[in-house]
Amino acid sequence: MTEKQVRELLNKMTVKEKINQMFQVSGHLLEEEKGDIVVTGPLEELGLKKTEIPLIGSSLGLIGAKKIKEYQKKFMEAHPNKIPHLFMLDVINGFRTIFPIPLGQGATFAPELSKKCAKIAAKESAVSGIHVTFAPMVDLVRDARWGRVMESTGEDPWLNAQFSKAMVEGFQGDCLKDEYSIGACIKHFAAYGAVESGKEYNTVELSEHTLREAYFPSYQTGIEAGAALVMTAFNTINGVPASVNKWLMKDILREEMGFDGVLISDYAAVGETIAHGCCADMEEAAKRAIESGVDIEMMSNAYVSSLETLIENDIVPEDLLNESVYRILQLKNKLGLFENPYKDADEQKEKELILCEEHRKVAREVAAESFVLLKNEDILPLKEEKKVAFIGPYTSSHSIMGSWSFIGDVKDTITIKEAAKSAMKGRNVSFHKGCPMYRVDDSFAQFSPNEQESVMTKKEEEALLQQAIQAAKEADVVVMPIGESYLQSGESMSRAMIEIPEAHMNLFREIYKVNENIVVVLFNGRPLDLRELKEKAKAILEVWFPGTEGGNAILDVLLGKRIPSGKLPMSFPYCVGQVPVYYNHYTTGRPFTGADHEDRYRSKYLDIPNEPLYPFGYGLTYTTFQVSDISLDKTEMTKDDTITATVSIKNIGNMAGKETIQMYIQDVSSSIVRPVKELRGYQKVMLQPKEERELSFTIKEEDLRFVLPDHTWGSEKGKFRVFIGQDSSVKAYKEFYLI
Ligand code: BGC
Numbered sequence: 001m002t003e004k005q006v007r008e009l010l011n012k013m014t015v016k017e018k019i020n021q022m023f024q025v026s027g028h029l030l031e032e033e034k035g036d037i038v039v040t041g042p043l044e045e046l047g048l049k050k051t052e053i054p055l056i057g058s059s060l061g062l063i064g065a066k067k068i069k070e071y072q073k074k075f076m077e078a079h080p081n082k083i084p085h086l087f088m089l090d091v092i093n094g095f096r097t098i099f100p101i102p103l104g105q106g107a108t109f110a111p112e113l114s115k116k117c118a119k120i121a122a123k124e125s126a127v128s129g130i131h132v133t134f135a136p137m138v139d140l141v142r143d144a145r146w147g148r149v150m151e152s153t154g155e156d157p158w159l160n161a162q163f164s165k166a167m168v169e170g171f172q173g174d175c176l177k178d179e180y181s182i183g184a185c186i187k188h189f190a191a192y193g194a195v196e197s198g199k200e201y202n203t204v205e206l207s208e209h210t211l212r213e214a215y216f217p218s219y220q221t222g223i224e225a226g227a228a229l230v231m232t233a234f235n236t237i238n239g240v241p242a243s244v245n246k247w248l249m250k251d252i253l254r255e256e257m258g259f260d261g262v263l264i265s266d267y268a269a270v271g272e273t274i275a276h277g278c279c280a281d282m283e284e285a286a287k288r289a290i291e292s293g294v295d296i297e298m299m300s301n302a303y304v305s306s307l308e309t310l311i312e313n314d315i316v317p318e319d320l321l322n323e324s325v326y327r328i329l330q331l332k333n334k335l336g337l338f339e340n341p342y343k344d345a346d347e348q349k350e351k352e353l354i355l356c357e358e359h360r361k362v363a364r365e366v367a368a369e370s371f372v373l374l375k376n377e378d379i380l381p382l383k384e385e386k387k388v389a390f391i392g393p394y395t396s397s398h399s400i401m402g403s404w405s406f407i408g409d410v411k412d413t414i415t416i417k418e419a420a421k422s423a424m425k426g427r428n429v430s431f432h433k434g435c436p437m438y439r440v441d442d443s444f445a446q447f448s449p450n451e452q453e454s455v456m457t458k459k460e461e462e463a464l465l466q467q468a469i470q471a472a473k474e475a476d477v478v479v480m481p482i483g484e485s486y487l488q489s490g491e492s493m494s495r496a497m498i499e500i501p502e503a504h505m506n507l508f509r510e511i512y513k514v515n516e517n518i519v520v521v522l523f524n525g526r527p528l529d530l531r532e533l534k535e536k537a538k539a540i541l542e543v544w545f546p547g548t549e550g551g552n553a554i555l556d557v558l559l560g561k562r563i564p565s566g567k568l569p570m571s572f573p574y575c576v577g578q579v580p581v582y583y584n585h586y587t588t589g590r591p592f593t594g595a596d597h598e599d600r601y602r603s604k605y606l607d608i609p610n611e612p613l614y615p616f617g618y619g620l621t622y623t624t625f626q627v628s629d630i631s632l633d634k635t636e637m638t639k640d641d642t643i644t645a646t647v648s649i650k651n652i653g654n655m656a657g658k659e660t661i662q663m664y665i666q667d668v669s670s671s672i673v674r675p676v677k678e679l680r681g682y683q684k685v686m687l688q689p690k691e692e693r694e695l696s697f698t699i700k701e702e703d704l705r706f707v708l709p710d711h712t713w714g715s716e717k718g719k720f721r722v723f724i725g726q727d728s729s730v731k732a733y734k735e736f737y738l739i
Helices: 003-012 015-021 041-045 050-055 065-078 102-107 111-127 147-151 157-172 208-224 246-256 282-291 302-312 318-334 347-353 357-370 416-423 458-474 502-514 531-536 550-558
Strands: 023-026 030-033 036-039 058-060 086-089 185-189 229-232 262-264 372-376 388-391 429-432 477-483 518-523 539-542 625-627 642-651 657-667 678-687 692-700 718-725 733-738
Touching (some): 015 050, 015 318, 086 318, 102 111, 102 147, 102 357, 111 157, 111 357, 185 208, 302 318, 357 550, 429 458, 518 531, 642 657, 642 678
Parallel strands (some): 023 058, 229 262, 388 477, 477 518
Antiparallel strands (some): 625 642, 642 692, 657 678
């Protein structure tokens, strides 16, 4: 359709039809009965009449080519203007082929891999009838207590911005009409990751400066990459819920960021402004949401219950409605739905493409790239002659996909045991669960949908433990797959104690008593307090929730067929009291420079160090690298000039290895306080033993910019430092000047 035809269509629509375009319900509420789509109880509660349902503009959660084609046919037949329905779904780290959770993807420091994953996810979703995914989530995260840190690529604005762009490009391809392209939705606008005390759905209070500088960049790059939708956040921002925040949605999102796509509310977020105490009733919520430019209201009924009256009474101008509906129709048009309302839905292709070998291969590769080796005292890779006991509940658990993998099927995942049985054939290996995945009194246990776990009695637990202890005594090396349950991170899964579940730690301690040669394979969706493991385990391999091919990828790395090279995308705190802890914090007037600092009146704790247990950017490999001093080609640059910073990196170990060398910049003196350092570049290098290579980084004026007091991005003349090293704790720097 041409834009003119879209306008003509809009002109033909009644107010009621338009409002229906702006309403989205969960697909499971649309049920088939005697050939009709009918209203179920919950929909009636949302204020809908049976006759209205076929006219609804979109739904979330329905999948399957056959089912969606049937629904679409009915929607089209029922609609007086033949407007196709939009089918949306949360496709986060994969559709059916599940990739590592986004936090794990952040650890690859390779946005191009996330683009690959998003492309595959789009393909699998598209053939299943999906038009739009509610991804990527690009919220900056600094607080490990928040359950949704697993959905983010981490704490660095610059790196997140790159992942955001890559994922949007992966989902959408060059053009939404193209085969296997689906619409991407940047979420949650804005700053959902900054909920106070890491508690879900909590308040966000941020200075405008920090909001702009740290939080906005990842939304901005996703929008610049052409994201078709943006989703509002549940939280308030400085007192106003995002979904009715006119400043945020109109002035910032539409005007400054130039977003002209569809703005959708988060689930029931418009209605929840009443609970926030910010709107008196649905009428006020509808008025404020549409005035803020929210085009689709998901799962609350402010628009369907109130907009018509508000327009009739001239409280809301019909022009606002037209603007929103035009954007929705344009989205449908860009997806090519007016010409082909079924888009790529295809039963045959579902069979051919979903979970195909090629997709699994990528899942295995990306999972291995996401693993972060936190510690290794010469125990990994596992040596051929060693007798290995795998002990821990994740040894044969299929629940390794993370909490947002609704379509992923546990039956498709490869467990560690399955992978080891084939990769270590003929070697001396044994497998033991050791303890239950969770206990019935664990607070999250009630959410378990279909965990294959049955609850154990104390006696059964004891028997498991004894069998594991015996195996550990007989083994040379114990590999312990332990960690958080996938039910402990994700939406509504905030934790105040960021520890490994007691049952798993207890198992670790019991095994440690009889065999100290322990390699921990750690599953988790957030940074955890790892002090005890760091002290006692010989090696720790962080594997997050690795997805469908998790077991194979883990064995690849444990056996050295692949070299671990992931880097932490979020600082791992020393303990929970240090949270939020992030490397790019602002400078203080009384910095604490080290344990030997004698001055009592310094910015520090009495009882713990300032440094996190593992810093952002940290991750080992199976060899050791040496990075030389930095040399600069000059020490002064103008705005149009660049400086080249060079280091030499040498593999001084005995194995080949891949390292991610990172460049950080500090603005030493400026009109407002700046972070102690900020990531501005990285390069990956693969080196054979004893091989040495020079790496050069170009510093541009753009790398020196920040949000100035007038809220524009710019740089200021003066002194800067450049740091180049293996993680964000790098100390060595060279100074230069912008003149
Ligand atoms: C989440 C969103 C998600 C939506 C639809 C909400 O609870 O916050 O991220 O896209 O549900 O499933």
